[in-house]
Amino acid sequence: MPLNKNRIFDILVYIISFLFFATLILLLSGIFFQTSIHLFMKELKDAGLWNSIFLSFKLSFIVILINLIIGIPIAYVLSFKKSKISFLLDIISALPLTTSPLVIGFAVLITMGSLNPIGKFFIDNGIKFVFTPQGIVLVQLIISFPFFVNIVKTSFDSINRKMLDLSKTLGASSFDVLFKIIIPLSYNGIIAGLAMSWSRSIGEYAATQMISGVIPKITETAPIEVFVKTSYGNYPAAITIAGILMIISLFFLGIFKYFNYKIKTNV
Amino acid sequence: MKLLEIKNINKSFLNKKVLDGINLEIESGEISSIFGYSGEGKSTMLKIICGILKQDRGDVILNAKNINNLESYERRTPLVMDEPLLFPNMNVIENIEFGLKLNLNKRNSINNIGKNKKLFYSPKEIMELLGITGLEKRYPSEISMGQAQRVSLARALIVNPDIILMDEPFSNLDIISKIKVRRLIKDINRELKISILLVTHDIEDVVNLSDKMFILNNGKIQDSGHPKEVLKKPSSIDTAFLLGTENILGGVISGIDPDNNLIKIKVKVRNENTEYIEYNKKADAGVIIEADFQGNFEIGEQVFLAVRPEEIIILREDRQASKPVRENRFSGKIISSIFTSRMMEISIKSEENLELKVLIPFHAYEVMHLFEGKTVNVSLKKSSIHLIKKKKTVKDSISP
Known part of the structure; x- marks a missing residue:
């Protein structure tokens, strides 16, 4: 086969992509080279490890539940109530995407501290955010909800507006339109958004560590546990948790991609 | 109700x-x-x-x-x-x-x-x-x-x-x-x-x-x-244009005779150089067209005439013309004929330079052996001619 320009082009793009994928896979799976199945299984029996993973699951589950409840109305406003300030709303809701998680954690830590009037108000009313699980939920919510809202908004955007107008003339109120048409048509987007925000929340470290105070069994989530174990030099334990976290991400990424493809092919 | x-x-x-x-x-x-x-x-x-x-x-x-x-x-x-x-x-x-x-x-x-x-x-x-x-x-x-x-x-x-x-x-x-x-x-x-x-x-x-x-x-x-x-009977020239009325001619009322149910209009023929039909006072030349009497017009008033293309009759050479088809007769040449999905759309230019669009069924076109370039006689029935006041504003035309 002659080596024309198009073939050279194909070969180049394939080589570059392959090199990138290979490097990435090696880097990530490299941690498994430093352990053995025996060590891995031994660490799996450690109760502390499961404690932290269970805590991460519990907190991130609460986070996506809250995401679902507040994210759909926010996505609705961003998608259907276009006005002069929607651009501003869009920026504000996407701000956590571009802000460093550490900064977000820091901001929440300061705001919710006892010296701050806002924090003082909450503390006086018996709600403590600093060094507590609810604090972790709060920061993870701030960090993960833009993912959910953006994906759901994209899904809402793809719904035919004329069809919605028409449904109103058939007697559908805004509630009917949301629950009977918009949400059923956005199932894929909502599931993709949940998967994305869940994996974001379960793997979140910087902001979580800021607000958690790293209290064993209470605020020590799995990613924090990885850091703590590493700093003690307990690599086998850190590798085990990191491996589990990686498998979880892979699983949820799979779900996200699957439903995301479905959004595109459905419309 | x-x-x-x-x-x-x-x-x-x-x-x-x-x-x-x-x-x-x-x-x-x-x-x-x-x-x-x-x-x-x-x-x-x-x-x-x-x-x-x-x-x-x-x-x-x-x-x-x-x-x-x-x-x-x-x-x-x-x-x-x-x-x-x-x-x-x-x-x-x-x-x-x-x-x-x-x-x-x-x-x-x-x-x-x-x-x-x-x-x-x-x-x-x-x-x-x-x-x-x-x-x-x-x-x-x-x-x-x-x-x-x-x-x-x-x-x-x-x-x-x-x-x-x-x-x-x-x-x-x-x-x-x-x-x-x-x-x-x-x-x-x-x-x-x-x-x-x-x-x-x-x-x-x-x-x-x-x-x-x-x-x-x-x-x-x-x-x-x-x-x-x-x-x-479009009530204004705008409506006539909007409805695709194709034969709109400009003219001036030259005679009114309600007793004989008659109104006469002198029609300015289409000038080769102007795209729109515009009555020109200086040009006296024109064709007289007779129509059924229609109220509210005065002699000398500028009007538009509208005739629907399907109401214009092409006379058959082999038959004796009946009474209505003897009204407003012109002789003209077929300058184009287009086959649309249902009808033949024919443009006829009369000797007086009057251009008319005529719609006839396809079989009639064949039976009459019509073709582009043929000279035919056409008739505009008096009853088919609808007069529109020239200076009619949109507001006046809304029927009460």
């Missing part, structure tokens, strides 16, 4: 006035059409009636009740649009029952007593009427455009409205589905006694279906009445 009244509706978008004081009245049980070019605010009008858009000023009155402040879901004025817009997450029967389920609770409160109208038709009855039985379990992506449009119609009918609003419902249909759906709409109107307000830019839809038409132009209702009357 008046079903729907539109009073002085105004609507602007970004300082552009789209609707400027629209007044309409729609009788119960009729099919009415709003006709106009694209972008003239026809759809905006419908959206205001069903409550999707709010008017800047004016009132919408349905069944003698002002519905300005009702949300669209409370108005019961279902819309059928140019696309079927079925809900893709529901199958056909779920689509049809959509409105029914929403309206279930309101059933009893709807005051329909004494209207000789069944309360609600079952989805089965409606599907039968529209000929879509058997499609219940199919999804919108699995049925044809024509079927989908009928499902869309069924979805609107199920809420048992007094009026259905239709926005160009045929524009995406092929010719066969179009004829079917048109007939269905007539049936629905007759059998279910549901009034229909149709918006269209296709004059065929208007003539075929409606009992009354409104011409919307420049944000105003320019003309209204029975389609045949409006088509034959």
